[in-house]
Amino acid sequence: xxxxxxxxxxxxxxxxxxxxxxxxxxxxxxxxxxxxxxxxxxxxxxxxxxxxxxxxxxxxxxxxxxxxxxxxxxxxxxxxxxxxxxxxxxxxxxxxxxxxxxxxxxxxxxxxxxxxxxxxxxxxxxxxxxxxxxxxxxxxxxxxxxxxxxxxxxxxxxxxxxxxxxxxxxxxxxxxxxxxxxxxxxxxxxxxxxxxxxxxxxxxxxxxxxxxxxxxxxxxxxxxxxxxxxxxxxxxxxxxxxxxxxxxxxxxxxxxxxxxxxxxxxxxxxxxxxxxxxxxxxxxxxxxxxxxxxxxxxxxxxxxxxxxxxxxxxxxxxxxxxxxxxxxxxxxxxxxxxxxxxxxxxxxxxxxxxxxxxxxxxxxxxxxxxxxxxxxxxxxxxxxxxxxxxxxxxxxxxxxxxxxxxxxxxxxxxxxxxxxxxxxxxxxxxxxxxxxxxxxxxxxxxxxxxxxxxxxxxxxxxxxxxxxxxxxxxxxxxxxxxxxxxxxxxxxxxxxxxxxxxxxxxxxxxxxxxxxxxxxxxxxxxxxxxxxxxxxxxxxxxxxxxxxxxxxxxxxxxxxxxxxxxxxxxxxxxxxxxxxxxxxxxxxxxxxxxxxxxxxxxxxxxxxxxxxxxxxxxxxxxxxxxxxxxxxxxxxxxxxxxxxxxxxxxxxxxxxxxxxxxxxxxxxxxxxxxxxxxxxxxxxxxxxxxxxxxxxxxxxxxxxxxxxxxxxxxxxxxxxxxxxxxxxxxxxxxxxxxxxxxxxxxxxxxxxxxxxxxxxxxxxxxxxxxxxxxxxxxxxxxxxxxxxxxxxxxxxxxxxxxxxxxxxxxxxxxxxxxxxxxxxxxxxxxxxxxxxxxxxx
Numbered sequence: 001x002x003x004x005x006x007x008x009x010x011x012x013x014x015x016x017x018x019x020x021x022x023x024x025x026x027x028x029x030x031x032x033x034x035x036x037x038x039x040x041x042x043x044x045x046x047x048x049x050x051x052x053x054x055x056x057x058x059x060x061x062x063x064x065x066x067x068x069x070x071x072x073x074x075x076x077x078x079x080x081x082x083x084x085x086x087x088x089x090x091x092x093x094x095x096x097x098x099x100x101x102x103x104x105x106x107x108x109x110x111x112x113x114x115x116x117x118x119x120x121x122x123x124x125x126x127x128x129x130x131x132x133x134x135x136x137x138x139x140x141x142x143x144x145x146x147x148x149x150x151x152x153x154x155x156x157x158x159x160x161x162x163x164x165x166x167x168x169x170x171x172x173x174x175x176x177x178x179x180x181x182x183x184x185x186x187x188x189x190x191x192x193x194x195x196x197x198x199x200x201x202x203x204x205x206x207x208x209x210x211x212x213x214x215x216x217x218x219x220x221x222x223x224x225x226x227x228x229x230x231x232x233x234x235x236x237x238x239x240x241x242x243x244x245x246x247x248x249x250x251x252x253x254x255x256x257x258x259x260x261x262x263x264x265x266x267x268x269x270x271x272x273x274x275x276x277x278x279x280x281x282x283x284x285x286x287x288x289x290x291x292x293x294x295x296x297x298x299x300x301x302x303x304x305x306x307x308x309x310x311x312x313x314x315x316x317x318x319x320x321x322x323x324x325x326x327x328x329x330x331x332x333x334x335x336x337x338x339x340x341x342x343x344x345x346x347x348x349x350x351x352x353x354x355x356x357x358x359x360x361x362x363x364x365x366x367x368x369x370x371x372x373x374x375x376x377x378x379x380x381x382x383x384x385x386x387x388x389x390x391x392x393x394x395x396x397x398x399x400x401x402x403x404x405x406x407x408x409x410x411x412x413x414x415x416x417x418x419x420x421x422x423x424x425x426x427x428x429x430x431x432x433x434x435x436x437x438x439x440x441x442x443x444x445x446x447x448x449x450x451x452x453x454x455x456x457x458x459x460x461x462x463x464x465x466x467x468x469x470x471x472x473x474x475x476x477x478x479x480x481x482x483x484x485x486x487x488x489x490x491x492x493x494x495x496x497x498x499x500x501x502x503x504x505x506x507x508x509x510x511x512x513x514x515x516x517x518x519x520x521x522x523x524x525x526x527x528x529x530x531x532x533x534x535x536x537x538x539x540x541x542x543x544x545x546x547x548x549x550x551x552x553x554x555x556x557x558x559x560x561x562x563x564x565x566x567x568x569x570x571x572x573x574x575x576x577x578x579x580x581x582x583x584x585x586x587x588x589x590x591x592x593x594x595x596x597x598x599x600x601x602x603x604x605x606x607x608x609x610x611x612x613x614x615x616x617x618x619x620x621x622x623x624x625x626x627x628x629x630x631x632x633x634x635x636x637x638x639x640x641x642x643x644x645x646x647x648x649x650x651x652x653x654x655x656x657x658x659x660x661x662x663x664x665x666x667x668x669x670x671x672x673x674x675x676x677x678x679x680x681x682x683x684x685x686x687x688x689x690x691x692x693x694x695x696x697x698x699x700x701x702x703x704x705x706x707x708x709x710x711x712x713x714x715x716x717x718x719x720x721x722x723x724x725x726x727x728x729x730x731x732x733x734x735x736x737x738x739x740x741x742x743x744x745x746x747x748x749x750x751x752x753x754x755x756x757x758x759x760x761x762x763x764x765x766x767x768x769x770x771x772x773x774x775x776x777x778x779x780x781x782x783x784x785x786x787x788x789x790x791x792x793x794x795x796x797x798x799x800x801x802x803x804x805x806x807x808x809x810x811x812x813x814x815x816x817x818x819x820x821x822x823x824x825x826x827x828x829x830x831x832x833x834x835x836x837x838x839x840x841x
Contacts, residue, residue, distance in 0.1 A: 062629070063582075063585075063586055063587065063588050063629050063631060064580070064582075064588065065588075066486075066488070066578040066579075066580040066588065066590030066591075066592055066627075067153060067154070067155060067578070067590070067592060067625075068153075068154040068155065068625065068627060068639075068641045068643075068680065069151060069152065069153055069154070070091070070092045070093070070095075070151075070152040070154075070682075070696075071149055071150065071151045071152070072091050072092075072149060072150050073148070073149045074146075074147045074148050074149055074175065077144070077147055077150070078186070078836075078838070079749075079751065079788050079801065079803070080753065080786060080788065080803070081188060081190075081803050081805065081834070081836060082144055083144050083196060083216075083218065084144065085097055085105055085140055085141070085143060085144065086099075086105065086814075087805075088150065088152075088170070089755075090733070090753065090755040090784060090786065091733065091753075091755075092152045092733075093680060093682065093696045093697055093698040093731045093732065093733050094109060094110045094111075094154065094680060094698035094700070094731050095107070095108070095109050095152060095731075096108045096113075096726060096728075096731075096757070096814070097814075098115070098726060098814040098815045098826075099814055099815050099826040100115065100117030100815065101117065101271060101387065101389065101815070101817060101824075101826060102117035102118075102119075102138075102387070102400075102402065103138065103268065103351070103353070103383070103385060103387075104117040104118075104119070104136075104137050104138045105137050105138075105140065106123075106137070106726070106815070107123050107124070107125035107127070107137060107167070107170070108124070108125070108167065108726050108727065109124075109125045109152070109154060109167040109168045110154055110155075110167065110168070110643070110645070110676065110678065110698065110700060111645075111676045111678075111700045111702045111724050111726075111727035112124050112125070112166050112167030112168070112621065112645065112676070113125065113167055113726065114598075114650075114651045114652060114653070115652065115653050115725070115726060115762075115815070116601070116603065116651065116652075116653050116668065118437065118601070118602075118603050118604040119136065119138055119383065119404040119406060119435055119436075119437050119604060120136065120406070120433075120435030120437065120464075120466045120468070120601070120602070120604055121136070121601045121603070121604075122135060122136060122137075122163065122598065122599060122601065123136070123137045123165070123167075124165060124166050124167040124598050124619075124651075125165060125167040125168050125169065125170060126157060126163040126164075126165035126168075126169040126170070127139075127140050127143070127169075127170050127172075128169065128170070128171045128172065129143055129171075129172045129173075129174060129258075129260070130171075130172075130173060130174055130256075130258065130359075130361070131171065131361075131375060132258065132357070132359045132361075132375060132377045132410075133163050133377070133410050133431075134357075134379070135163065135379075135406075135408045135410070135431065135433060136381075136406055136408070136435070138381065138383065138404075138406070139355055139357075139379060139381055139406070139408075141238075141240075141262055141264065141355070142240040142242075142260060142261065142262035142355065143172045144172070145174075145198075145214055145216050145240045145241075145242055145260075146174055146175050146198070146200055146212075146214035146216075146242060147172055147173065147174060147175065148173045148174060148175045148176070149173050150170065150171070150172050150173070151170070151171045151173065152168065152169075152170050153168050153169045153170075153171070154167075154168045155168055155592070155594055155596075155623045155625060155643070156168075156574060156576070156594045156595060156596020156597075156621055156623050157169040157596065158474075158492050158494070158574035158596050158597065159474050159475075159476050159490030159491060159492045159574055159575060159576055160425070160474070160476060160490060164472075164492075164494060164496075164572065164574060164596060164597045164598060164599060165596060165598060166596045166597065166598045166619055166620075166621040166647075174214075174242060174244065174258075175200070175202075175212060175214070176212060176244060176246065177202050177203070177210040177211050177212040177244055177245070177246045178202045178203055178210065178212070179203075179204065179210065180203060180204070181202070181203035181204070182201075182202050182203060182840065182841065183199070183200060183201040183202065183840070183841040184199060184200050184838060184839065184840040184841065185197070185198070185199040185838065185839055186198050186199070186836060186837065186838030186839075187836070187837055187838075188834055188835070188836040189834050189835060190803075190832055190833055190834020190835070191223075191831070191832045191833055191834060192220055192221050192222070192223040192234075192832070193219070193220055193221045194218075194219070194220030194221070194223075194236055194832070194834070195218070195219060195220065195834065196216055196217060196218040196219070197216070197217050198214070198215070198216040198217075199214070199215060199216075200212060200213065200214040200215075201213050205245075208247060208248050208249060209245065209246070209247050209248075210245075210246050211243065211244065211245045211246070212243070212244045213241070213242070213243045213244075214241070214242050214243075215239070215240070215241045215242075216239070216240045216241075217238075217239050217240075218236050218237070218238050218239075218240075219236055219237055220234075220235060220236035220237075221234075221235055222234040222235045222267065223339060223829070223830070224269060224270060224339055224340075224341045225339050225340055225341070226341070226342055226343065226393070227333070227334060227340050227341065227342045227393070228342055228393045229345065229393070231343075231345070233267050233269060233270055233341070233343060233349055233388075234266075234267050234269050235266060235267045235350075236266045236267075237264075237265045237266050238262060238263060238264040238265065238266055239262065239263050240260075240261075240262040241260065241261060241262070242258070242259070242260035243258070243259045243260070244256060244257070244258050245257040251365075252364060252365040252366070253362070253363070253364050253365070254362075254363050255360060255361065255362045255363070256360070256361045257358075257359075257360055258357075258358070258359045258360075258361070259356070259357070259358045259359075260356070260357055261354070261355050261356030261357065262354075262355050263353070263354050263355075264351050264352075264353040264354075265350060265351055265352060265353075266350070266351055267349050267350050267351070268349050268350070268351060268385055268386065268387040268388070269341075269826075270341040270342065270343040270349070270388040270391060271341065271388070271389065271391045271817075271824035271825060271826050272334040272340070272341050272391050272813075272824060272825050272826075272827055273333060273334065273341075273342070273390070273391035273392055273822055273823075273824055274391075274776045274816060274822070274823040274824055274825050275776045275822065275823045276821060276822055276823075334391075336811040337811065337830075338811055338827040338828065338829065338830040339830055341391060342391060342392050342393045343388035343391075343392075343393065344388060344393065344394075344399055345393060347386060347388075347399065348386060349386050349387065349388055350385070350386065351383075351384070351385040352384040352385065353381070353382065353383050353384065353385060354381070354382045355379070355380070355381045355382075356379070356380055357377060357378065357379035357380075358377065358378055358379075359375065359376060359377035359378075360374075360375075360376045360377075361373070361374070361375050361376075362374045369417055369418050369419055370415065370416070370417045371415070371416050371417075372413070372414070372415050373412075373413070373414050373415075373416070373427075374411075374412070374413050375410075375411070375412045376410070376411050376412075377408075377409070377410045377411075378407075378408070378409050378410075379406070379407075379408040380405075380406070380407055380408075381404075381405065381406040382404070382405050383402060383403060383404040383405070384402075384403050385401075385402050386399070386400075386401050386402075387399065387400045387401075387402060389819045389820070389824065390819060390820055390821070390822050390824065391822060391824040392822070394445055397443070397445050397820050397821060397822065398441065398442070398443055398819050398820035398822075399441075399442040400439055400440070400441055400442075401439070401440040401442070402437075402438075402439050402440075403437075403438040403439075404435070404436060404437045404438065404439075405434075405435070405436045406433065406434070406435050406436075407433065407434045408431070408432075408433045408434075409431065409432045409433070410429065410430070410431045411429060411430045411431075412427060412428070412429035412430075413427055413428055413429075414426065414427025414428075415427065421479065421480035422477065422478065422479050422480070423477070423478040424475070424476075424477045424478075425474075425475060425476045425477070425490075426473075426474070426475040427473070427474055427475070428471070428472065428473045428474070429471070429472050429474075430469075430470070430471045431468070431469065431470045431471070432468070432469050433466075433467075433468040433469075434465070434466070434467055434468070435465060435466045435468070435604075436464070436465045437462065437463070437464045437465070437604035438461070438462070438463055439461070439462040439604075440459065440460075440461045440462075440507055441459045441460055441461070441462070441507075442458060442459045442507075443457070443458070443459035443460070443820060444456070444457065444458045444459060455513040455514035455517055456510075456514065457506070457510070457511040457514040457515070458507055458508055458510055458511045459507050459511065460504050460505065460506060460507060460511070460515070461504065461505040461506070461507045461537065462502070462504060462505075462604065463502060463503050463504075463505060463539065464500070464501070464502035464503075464602070464604035465500070465501050465502070465604075466498055466499065466500050466501075466602055466604070467498070467499040468496070468497070468498050468499075469496075469497045470494060470495065470496040470497070470599070471494065471495055472492050472493060472494030472495070473492070473493050473494075474490065474491065474492035474493070474494075475490065475491060475492075476488065476489065476490030476491075477489060477490070483582075484581055484582045484583070485579070485580070485581055485582075486578075486579075486580040486581075486582075487577075487578070487579055487580075488577075488578040488580070489575070489576060489577040489578065490575060490576050491573065491574070491575040492573065492574050492575070493571070493573055494571065494572055494573075494574070494597075495569070495570070495571040496568075496569070496570055496571070496572075496599040496600070496618070497567070497568070497569045498567065498568045498569075498599075498600065498601070498602060498615070499565070499566075499567050500564075500565065500566045500567070500568070500602040500613065500615070501563050501564070501565050502541075502563065502564055502602075502604065502613060503539030503540060503541055503561075503562070503563045503564060504539070504540055504541060505534075505536075505537050505538055505539050505540065506534055506536055506537070506538070507536065507537075508536045509535075509536050511536070512533055512534045512535065512536060512538075513533065515534055515540060516531065516532075516533045516534045518542070519531060519534075519540060519542070519561070522542065531560070531561065534561060538561055539561055539562055539563050540561040540562075541561075541562075541564050541610050541613075542610060548610060552564040552565055552566060552610065552613065564610060564613050566602065566613055566615065568600050568601075568602070568615040568617075570599070570600055570617065570618050572597040572618060572620070573595075574594070574595050574596050574597055575594065575595050576592065576593065576594035576595070577592070577593050577594075578590060578591070578592045579591045579592075586630070586631040586632070586633075587628070587629060587630045587631065588628055588629045589627075589628040590625075590626070590627055590628065591625070591626050592623070592624075592625045592626075592627075593622075593623070593624055593625075594622070594623045594625075595620065595621070595622045595623070596620075596621050596623070597618050597619065597620050597621075598618060598619045598621075598651065599618050600615050600616050600617045600618045600651075601615060601616055601651070601668065602615045602668075603616075603653070603667060603668045611656060611665070611667060612656075612665060612666075612667045614667070614668070615668070616649075616651045616668040616669065616670050617649055617670060618649065619647065619648065619649045619650050619651050619670070620647075620648040620649060621645050621646070621647050621648075622645070622646045623643060623644070623645050623646075624643065624644045624645075625641055625642070625643040625644075626641065626642050626643075627639065627640060627641030627642070627643075628640060628641075634686055635685070635686050635687075636683070636684070636685050636686070637683065637684045638681070638682070638683045638684075639681065639682050639683075640679070640680070640681040640682075641679070641680055641681075642677075642678075642679045643676075643677065643678055643679075643680075644675070644676070644677040645675065645676040645677070646675055647671070647673065647674040647675060647676065648672070648673060649670040649671070649672060650670060650671040650674050651668065651669075651670055652668070652669055652670070652671060652725075653666065653667075653668060653669075654666075654667065654668070654669040654709055654710060655667075655709075655710040655711075655712070655714065655818075656669060656710060669709065671704055671706075671707040671709075672705075672706045672707060673704075673705040673706040673707075674702070674703060674704045674705055674706075674707070674724070675702070675703050675705055676700060676701070676702045676703075676724070676727075677700075677701055678698060678699050678700040678701060679698075679699050680696070680697065680698040680699070681696070681697060682694070682695065682696030682697070683695055683696075689740075690738055690739045690740045691736075691737075691738045692735070692736075692737045692738075693735070693736055694733075694734065694735040694736075694737075695732075695733070695734045695735075696732070696733045696734075697730065697731065697732040697733070698730070698731045698732075699729060699730055700727055700728070700729055700731075701723075701729065702723045702724035702727045703721065703722075703723060704719055704720055704721065704722045704723075704724070704764065705720060706720055707719045707720060707722075709764070711771045712763055712771070712773055712774065712777065712818065713771065713772065713773055715771070717766065717771065718766075718768075719764050719766050720768070721766065721767040721768050722764035722765055722766050722767060723760075723761075723764075723765065723767075724764075725760065725761050725762055725763055725764055726760060726761075726762065726779070726815075727760055728757045728758040728759065728760040728779075728781070729758050729760075730756065730757070730758040731755075731756070731757055731758075732754075732755070732756040733753075733754070733755050733756075734753070734754040734755075735751065735752070735753050735754075736751065736752045736753075737749070737750070737751040738750050738751070741794070742791065743794075744794065745793065745794040745795075746791055746792075746793065746794060747791065747792050747793070747794055748790070748791050748792075749788070749789070749790055749791070749792065749801070750787075750788070750789045751787060751788045751789075752785065752786070752787045753785070753786040753787065754783065754784070754785050754786075755783070755784050755786075756781070756782070756783045756784075757781060757782055758781045759778065759779065759780055759781040760779045761774070761777050761778055761779060762777045762778075762779060762815060762816035762817065763777045763816075776816065776823045777816045777823070778816075779813060779814065779815075779816065780812065780813075782810055782812035782828075783810065784805075784806050784810055784812070784828075785806070785807045785808055785810075786803070786804060786805045786806070786807065787803065787804050787807055788801050788802070788803045788804075789801060789802055790802060790836075796840070797839065797840045797841075798837075798838065798839045798840070799836075799837070799838045800835070800836070800837045800838075801835070801836055802833070802834070802835050803833065803834060803835070803836060804831065804832070804833035804834075805829065805831070805832045805833070806828070806829060806830060806831045806832065807831060807833070808831070809830050809831035810828075811827065811830075812827065812828045813825040813826055813827045813828060814826060814828060
């Protein structure tokens, strides 16, 4: 009976919740951890060793906050030479930051994330600087400058922060202007001549006005080496700046003005060739790849395979009738060397990316209980870059020239009130964004476009834009029921509207006959006259159903060139409920249930077939978490949490079957039902003065419960039971830091940092019905070891140290994707090391 089935499911869920509860209670002396994260002295500690955070929009002791938080202070970040957002995954268990290949980092927290690099796609993990949103991951490059600390909030966030998110939130907290004059400078130089010069100046400008300006310039030579010639790629050339002005007009009113930005003229980096697709054991680690791509105008291509040109037995390469040798041999593969890669010769693979943002935060203290806060921000990004994608020197198998623009406005107003034992917050926010993508794909030698109806083509162009508006009202309340028991909760009502406009276009006059023939091949069977030859840059889309085209293009006839227009409008209600119990002043047990949403989205990386225009609907995640903290002064702290996430409509980038002529294409999709559950714990021990030992770990078990999707071979398959991609079961971090005086005026310090990630995959790996050709998509387990050793002045004004990252030169990679005829991976940096000196005036 259906009713019996539901009751059975309820019992099973109840048992699992009880098991999670028991696991957490067994593991708990009850806990506290924030990755060695004591904030600057500006925030008063509750007692010795206590950590102050602003995760709930106000300063609180960490032991009073009922959620899982990792915090890392600014000095710890500097000593680790933290200048890239990807380094954060070494410091926060359960967090991974992957390279999408489009200069857009992919954030995944506790297995919640989406490998969607479109410029207009928001992240499942929301990013802020001083509570000011960076609505799109591509904007986050300059966040690491001059930081006081970083706070990582795990689990759905949406009732306190301006962006809905299912995975969590990362809030970078910048150093603020000081009451007295101060200044500092630091310089770093390391392997590959990579380094930076960074400085700040801070102090009062007038009795009610103070400011802080920080800048950083980074530089470096190419670190990637071409496999086929004497050439390098990967130079670094960028500049980042931030200016903050604080104005305290009266005792009850103050405002902060923040202007920040960056310019990046560095190289894009090339991926490494893994295999030619279809796989057939062409695994790069076994040196079996013998084939890349050729211009097949003069040789046939068997169905479903790469061109069948004859093989030159002497060289092991395939050759066209014109004797055009463009095929990769086994001895020219990168192997397990992060530096070896390849790219099209004669190309300038550089960026010309620019970003700036301005924000104003105003605070009015109306009386002793009530305060108003307004945060207004505007951000503008322009992207202009050339990227290698096929990882070979075979010219134009896949190269992308990307231009894009984002304009993002956000406004938030909130009121807080403190009455007796109640803290109440109510507010509203509004956002208005515009995103534009213009991607030219050079594909002349790719098998998919070598010959369209007898006409060769150089490739195609993708034009897409979105107009996004969202608004929300929200409230939260904390009520102290007793001295030890606090009940809190929050709710938010939000709406998101996205208007999409997109098309494909031939890139030049050489390519227009092929695309014209393609469209006419569909018009003729439909009884429509052929269209005249397209012009270079003229929009088209392949619609095989008249009703769909008329709906998207405001009534244009079937297969008539033009833009497609679509709209997605959705609302949602995220919420959370917390029960916090404090057995002692320095301990906490909490139970939290929350629901979060991530907005739906249109992809902008493939607009050839109208199916690619389909948006993904918003994803919903309901989280259950039981955890706690315990602290014994500065000597020992411990934290543990057990969690379970129930996922509806998890968004992902997948291969979707659209029928002829394109077959499977890259597009967005959703998983109707899936689940995550896991456990994390962390501890900090200071057994003797100057020695700090920190360990943390996260275990995640993910599972797809219902999803029919395309395999990497283009076969529709039930993928229920598969674990999530990009989700290692284990994430472990360990730190050893030791400081001691060497003389009356000289201190020494030493540190070792170890991070481990277990194996995962870039695609789903079915458990019940294994499929072939998955090996190239594996992401192997890896352990990275970093270290620092140095000296500093006894007064703390200067510091000099040596540092190293990936000291044992571990070969690892964070992403694998299929593009055109090949599968490529994005490796992590090899061993780097250098020296840093800094001085504060």
